[in-house]
Structures are given as structure tokens and as C-alpha cells.
Amino acid sequence: MRTQLVVCSHGKYAEGLVAASEMILGPVEGVLVYGLMPGVSPDVWREQIAADFEKASAQGEVRFLVLSDLLGGSPCSAMIPLMHGFDMDIVTGLNLGMFLEVYCSLDDENADLAQLAQDTHLNSCVVLRSSDFRE
Numbered sequence: 680m681r682t683q684l685v686v687c688s689h690g691k692y693a694e695g696l697v698a699a700s701e702m703i704l705g706p707v708e709g710v711l712v713y714g715l716m717p718g719v720s721p722d723v724w725r726e727q728i729a730a731d732f733e734k735a736s737a738q739g740e741v742r743f744l745v746l747s748d749l750l751g752g753s754p755c756s757a758m759i760p761l762m763h764g765f766d767m768d769i770v771t772g773l774n775l776g777m778f779l780e781v782y783c784s785l786d787d788e789n790a791d792l793a794q795l796a797q798d799t800h801l802n803s804c805v806v807l808r809s810s811d812f813r814e
Contacts, residue, residue, distance in 0.1 A: 680740045680766075682785055682792060687713040687728075687758060688748040688773060700778055707782065711735070713754070721757040728758070732765050743767035744792050746778060768793040776803040 686693040693712050701707050711731060715724050735741050743765055747755040750771035758769055770777070770793050780799040784790045 680742050683711065683732075683735050683741050683743050684709070684782060684785060685711045685713070685728075685743055685745040686747075686773065686778065687715070687745060687754045689752060689754060690714050690716060692748055693773070696773065696775055696778055699775055700782065703779065704782070710782070715754045715757065721753045724754075725757040725760065729761055729764070732761065736765065741766070744781065744796070745769040746773045746781065746796060747771050748773045770796040770800070772797075772800045774800060774803060776800075 686697060688696070691714050693714050697707055697710060697712050711728075713724070713728055715721060732743060735743075743761075745758050745767060747758060747769055748771070749755060755769060755771055758767075761767065762769070777796050777799045781792050781796050784792060784795055
């Protein structure tokens with residue numbers, strides 16, 4: 680079963696994050712990117728995404744891994760009803776490190792990509808204090 684990586688956010692955050700990742704990786708391909716823009720109904724937005732998921736599913740067995748910016752936010756909440764019709768995981772707390780780790784591991788058939796995303800997120804929050812670097 681192949682994994683279809685999906686990145687969703689408020690506004691243009693998801694688009695910008697994928698663009699930033701290309702500065703590190705080069706061209707990023709095969710990722711579905713969605714930003715919920717002001718004035719767009721989350722229900723209409725979800726219907727557009729569902730249509731894309733249907734197209735992806737028609738190409739063979741697929742599991743969707745959704746990386747979303749904020750737990751409880753409209754983009755994440757709009758994705759949850761899609762779990763009834765599609766095989767998918769949603770991981771919140773989207774950041775660049777999470778995206779890079781997951782994208783670079785897509786071909787690893789043994790990887791639990793949702794867990795990798797969560798672990799990367801948890802391990803990427805570090806406090807560096809100037810007092811720790813002074814002699």
C-alpha cells in the first residue's frame with residue numbers, strides 16, 4: 680500500500696512549508712498541499728479535498744497521511760470526517776522538520792510514518808539559552 684502525503688494548514692502555511700523544504704531537498708513531488716483561505720467554507724474545502732482523495736484512491740490502494748498545523752483548527756477539523764471514507768492518519772503540529780523526516784521516509788515500507796512525524800515534532804522543540812553558551 681502506498682502512502683499519500685497530505686499537508687494542510689490555515690492560509691498559505693502549508694504551501695510555504697513545502698516551498699521551504701525544496702530549498703533543502705530540491706523538488707518535492709507527489710504531495711497534496713491544501714491551505715484553507717479566509718472566506719472559504721471548511722465544508723466546501725473538504726469536498727474539494729475528498730474529490731482529490733477519490734482520484735488518488737482510484738490509482739490503487741492508498742493510505743493518506745495528513746500533516747496538519749493545529750489540533751482543533753478548522754483545517755484539521757475539516758479533515759476528520761474524511762477518516763470515515765478513507766484510510767488515513769492525521770498528525771498535528773506541522774513543522775519543517777516533521778515534513779522533511781516524513782517525506783524522506785516515504786519509500787521505507789517498514790516505517791510508521793505517523794509515529795515518525797509525532798516523534799520528530801516532540802524532539803524538535805528545544806530551548807537554547809544564551810546562558811548555556813557563556814563561559
